[in-house]
Amino acid sequence: MEIHHIAENDSILNKFIAEIRDEKIQKDSLRFRRNIERIGEVLGYELSKSLAYSNASVNTPLGKKEIKLFNNNMVLCSILRAGLPLHQGLLNYFDDAENAFISAYRHHPKNDSDFEIVVEYFASPSINNKTLLLVDPMLATGQSxxxxxxxxxxHGTPKEIHIVSVIGAKQGVDFVNNHFPENTKLWIATIDDQLNEKGYIVPGLGDAGDLAYGSKL
Ligand SMILES: O=P(O)(O)OC[C@H]1O[C@H](OP(=O)(O)OP(=O)(O)O)[C@H](O)[C@@H]1O
Ligand SMILES: O=c1cc[nH]c(=O)[nH]1
Ligand SMILES: [Mg+2]
Known part of the structure; x- marks a missing residue:
């Protein structure tokens, strides 16, 4: 897997990441969602550099200009719930993309530290031979x-897979690396060192789904 750790180079992205982590600022859910969306825009821009471009031309009122445009058939597939604001950020840039949504949640049959991932809802166009973006802001254990x-x-075989995420834990990145095809590309804003006993990223930001949309039962 090709890992693109975007905040390794300092940029405006650092400010958006700092705000979603900050225990005071993150309480403003409107700002939290918008910051995740802005990060999606930055990651989308970075990812766009790896797409396949071909020659095209555009007619202006005064003439014609040759330009290169990407021709990937893209499907944005977000993992509910927390993937939604990141999805919107990517869709702001990849506005011609098709969209898919899939649910995944942690089911705790016995205790907080012991969980399995339940995947239920899946609404998607065909992904066969397309560029699939898997979108989830948190990559903790990588199990989701x-x-x-x-x-x-x-449901099909994509031509290529890009994983788009905001905060990862080293352990989860390794897990994903071991389970996805070799030509998968990971676009991740930042990577933390640790997971706690409940599988939360430390220092991370807390629960991204709850911060974006409120707590659940
Ligand atoms: O890498 P993992 O250990 O699998 O953890 C990451 C998952 O946890 C979060 O979802 P969560 O289960 O909190 O659901 P939510 O989006 O509904 O809050 C997050 O959005 C990922 O999907
Ligand atoms: O740190 C974590 C881990 C899983 N889900 C989150 O929202 N945050
Ligand atoms: Mg959650």
Whole structure:
């Protein structure tokens, strides 16, 4: 897997990441969602550099200009719930993309530290031979992404897979690396060192789904 760790180079992205992590600023859910969306725009821009471009031309009122445009058939597939604002950020730039949504949640049959991933809802166009973007802001243990990939695989074979995420844990990035095809590309804003006993990223930001949309039962 090709890992693109975008905040390794300092940029305006650092400010958006700082705000979603900040325990005071993140309480403003409107700002939290918008910051995740802005990060999606930055990651989308970075990812766009890896797409396949071909010659095209555009007619202006005064003449004609040759330009290169990408010609990938793209499907944005977000993992509910927390993937939604990141999805919107990517869609702001990849506005011609098709869209898919899949649910994944942690089911705790016994205790907080013991969970399995349940994948249920899946609404998607065909992904066969397309550029698939798997979108989830948090890559903690990596189990959600791998469970989602196992479910999606039954519905077709994409030409290429890009994973788009905001905060990852080293352990989860390694897990994903071991379970996705070699030509997968990961576009991730930042990577933290640790996971706690509940599988939360440390220092991370807390629960992205709850911060964006409120707590759930
Ligand atoms: O890498 P993992 O260990 O699988 O954890 C990451 C998953 O956890 C979060 O979802 P969550 O289960 O909190 O659902 P939510 O989006 O509904 O809050 C997050 O959005 C990922 O999908
Ligand atoms: O740190 C984490 C781990 C899983 N889900 C989150 O929202 N945050
Ligand atoms: Mg959550």
């Amino acid at each position: 992404l791998v469970a989602v990939y196992e479910a999606i695989k039954k």
